[in-house]
Amino acid sequence: MKFAVGDKYESIIQKSDLVSRDLSWLKFNVRVLDQSKKEHRNIFEKLKFLAITASNLDEFFMIRVGSLYNYLDYEKERIDYSGLREEPFKAKLMKDCQLFHSAQHEHFTDKILPELVREGVSLCNTSMLTEQEQEKVKQYFLKAIYPMLTPMVYDGYRTFPILMNKLLVFGVVTTSPGERKDMRKLSFVQIPANIPRFFEIERDNSLLLIPIEEVIREHIISLFRNVNIEGISLFRITRNGDFTLEESEDMDANFLEEVKRKLMERKTGRVVRIEIEEGYSKWMLNSLLERWNLKMDSVFLVKRASMIDFTGLWQIVGGRRFKDRLPQMHEPVKPLSYQEEGRADIFEILKEKDVLLHHPYNNIDSILDLIETAAEDPNVMAIKMTIYRLAKESRITKALLKAAENGKHVSVLFEVKARFDEENNIREAKKLQKAGCFVIYGITHLKTHTKLLLIVKKDDSEITRYVHLGSGNYNEDTARLYTDIGLLTTNETLANDVSEFFNVITGHSMPSQYKNLITAPRDMRNQLIEYIEQEAENARAGLPAGIFIKVNSLEDSEIIYALYRASQSGVTIKLIVRGICCLRPGRQGLSENIEVLSIVGDFLEHSRIYHFHNNGETRTYAGSADMMVRSFDKRLESLFKVEAPLLEKQLMNILSYNLKDNVNAYRMQEDGTYLAKHPEGDEPEFNVHKEFFNLDPEQVIQVKLIE
Incomplete structure (x- = not known):
């Protein structure tokens, strides 16, 4: 049954007292895209925000659209806040996604590309290069790219290959010499994720960026010798990344293994979107739609003048050549409640008063320094904390390892279900566990999202509990980009509440009430x-x-x-x-x-x-x-x-x-x-x-x- 998204459904949506969660999110991404259109921003800031909209949309399709397909595929009922049932809502959602996709690409081709040219940066294909430059690209292909490419044919003798999520893929339709057209075969060539998105050539004072797909397209015939190439189509798929853990009686015993199994399943999850370049093979696309049970509203057409996957723009934004073109962040200022000069003992300061931190305006180093100092302080007896997301080279992990090495009791709850950080959190948690820390890999049916730190310190005959409570992750990378609140305190009421809460998390306790939590x-x-x-x-x-x-x-x-x-x-x-x-x-x-x-x-x-x-x-x-x-x-x-x-x-x-x-x-x-x-x-x-x-x-x- 087909559903048109017309006035009938728009009127239903507007009559509802509630706004659809997913349609509201799309409006948020429109606001992010608007940042890429602000006149006061330079081209590299505009590229950054355009790339952010692309990564946002990828995650939206993996999680929210993936979740919708969980209802559609298994014929489960759902009524959206908009008042629409599953199929009509999908039609409305895909319509809005198509409109946003068009706005992204129109902005890129009409505004971004001309502005890049004015900055001396051009995206081009190989036909725009000199003979010497073309030879340079050819040698790069032969030495760095060709050995990494693997054509995967699908026919009656070979199973359909697993195409990876969010990778650029060439679909190549071929026939053998003398064969009928209905004997055509379909092959796939995936572009590995570890190849840079653009090949860079400097020409005078300008920079030429050749998209990697153009380099491969120019030489792809070398992978298909002595056959007729009927069509070459560049596309990219997005898979369902939304998973929930199956509840069972023995779940607690197999919790970590179940998380690992679900992570493996994510790699082969249901396809929910196809982005494809214009001029594609209709036979190939129809084959993919039939195999993945998709309709044309899930196909997003990209013009050759644009590009598939704007997340590749991070290579330009983060390039050494332009590193100084992004605005430099203002130096952090001292918290209003902690104006002391010099490196006063933070433990002594917190005994006297509470400190409120507002990141990134206030530096996260005060929290990191507190944990590192606690790890070395012989009077600190215990450190307890919850971790949701960590920086790649985390000072937190190193400090906790040092604390365990120094004989302190260290309890850490690592939330291994933190979306897209699952594998990193499992890896970091195992490091701490091997060092003797008491590690909890999350709680089976709940995500631990709270941000808590408790340090227990003995001074002379007195024991003091130092507490940090916050809105943000213990992540020194995002703390420079996200606005967050943190409270450092020795307040006994809050310390009691936090201690009780840790007992709930790490043990089997149900406190009757909290006072300030x-x-x-x-x-x-x-x-x-x-x-x-x-x-x-x-x-x-x-x-x-x-x-x-x-x-x-x-x-x-x-x-x-x-x-x-x-x-x-x-x-x-x-x-x-x-x-x-x-x-x-x-x-x-x-x-x-x-x-x-x-x-x-x-x-x-x-x-x-x-x-x-x-x-x-x-x-x-x-x-x-x-x-x-x-x-x-x-x-x-x-x-x-x-x-x-x-x-x-x-x-x-x-x-x-x-x-x-x-x-x-x-x-x-x-x-x-x-x-x-x-x-x-x-x-x-x-x-x-x-x-x-x-x-x-x-x-x-x-x-x-x-x-």
Whole structure:
């Protein structure tokens, strides 16, 4: 049965009180693409954001479209927030994906390529080269590429080869001399991932970039001697990367092996997308569509003037020739609550006061230094932490290994189900386990997403617990690109809460309550709804009421309807949601008092902050959790209360600055679209990604979200 995506389905979508999670995500990637169109950015920044949209879309197809096919293939029922069932929703989703794909490639050919030429960089094929340059390319092919290529024929004698996810592939249709056309054969030539995307030739003061597929296309006949080549088609496939672990009674015993098995299955997962160059062999494509049970709406056509797979643009962005062309990051500044000069003993500082860190404006080195110092300090007895994603050359792993070597008790929960970091986390966890650390490979049916660190130190006759709680990963690479919140404290209440939570994670404990910690999956959704309902009650009583929340994603319907009810009660609600937002702001009779902004710019907004006015007795939390079903029901998450007046003001100021931004901000409309905010009248530009490097402490202390 075929479904057209016309006015009928559009009207159903707009009538729904909720915005589709997947359609909302596509709108987010549109905002990322918009960064590549900003006039104030140079060509290398524009290339970076275009590459990010491509890697974003790859993951979207692997996970979200892959998940949709899990329903379609196994005839499971699902109604999307849009109100559409599986097939109509797929038709709508593919239509929007096709539109986005067209926008990407139109921007690349019409804007990016001409601007690159003005910078002295040209993408070209071999016909545009001199004889000497062509010979250079030929020798490169013969020596570096030809030995790595393996033509794989598919016919009645050979099985269909496994084509790898996200690799460029040539499909070559051939016949033997004298054979009928219906005896044609199909062969595949995969381009290995470890070959650079472009072959570079310097000519005078310019740089010529020859895509690797053009180099191979020019010489591919050398792989098919004495046969007739009927067609050569360049394409790329995306496979389903969404997997869930099968629950069973003996799951705990085989947990790690089950994860490894699923990772192997990901390599042969169901094909969900084909990107193919124009001029393709129709016979070949029809064969692929039939084999992979796909329709033409899953085929994305790429013009020869463009290129398949914009993630290859990272080679240009990261090239040594242009390394200075990307904006240099501002030097990190000292946290407002930790202005001491010199290298004062961080342990002594934390005994006196809490320190709030706001990355990347504040350096992550203070956390890394704390762990490294603890590893060497003879008075430190134990280090416990949760790890979700690590940097490639992680200082964290090295410090924990050193701590174990020095005889300290080290407990680490490595979340081996962290998507696309599974293999790295298993490898790093085994290193620690071999060194004598107590390692947990995650918890069977939950992802441990909370970010916690506990250091136990004995000084004279006293034992002090040093705690770090955060919104971001213990990853020194992403900490320079993501905005995140971290709290360093020796507060006994939080230390008790964190100790109890570690007992839940590493043992079999169910504490009756936490004092300053809200955790999932136990009570986070209910606690947040209770706070929302308190604001609604205050508003109905004529008291000041306000809700200010900053998250990556808002998708949980119970939270959304609680916010709708609060809006109808007169509560001022301002939400800063970077990505997915399934709530409709500004709908008459439903959400007139809700405003939604999205900040997309130089840094990836990753911090989560929850602020409730509570008639002046404010409640302010930060932590690892978004407002999503998975965060509340399928993950170990935590939000920590910030009570120190200066630190709470800092969090309120972060919210205030985000709301003021008129450079990186987009305002969500009732229909689910977004409009960019711009300075109005004589209003100066306010770029939140610059302003945090120049904080005025007095302004922070005086900040108010509700007058």
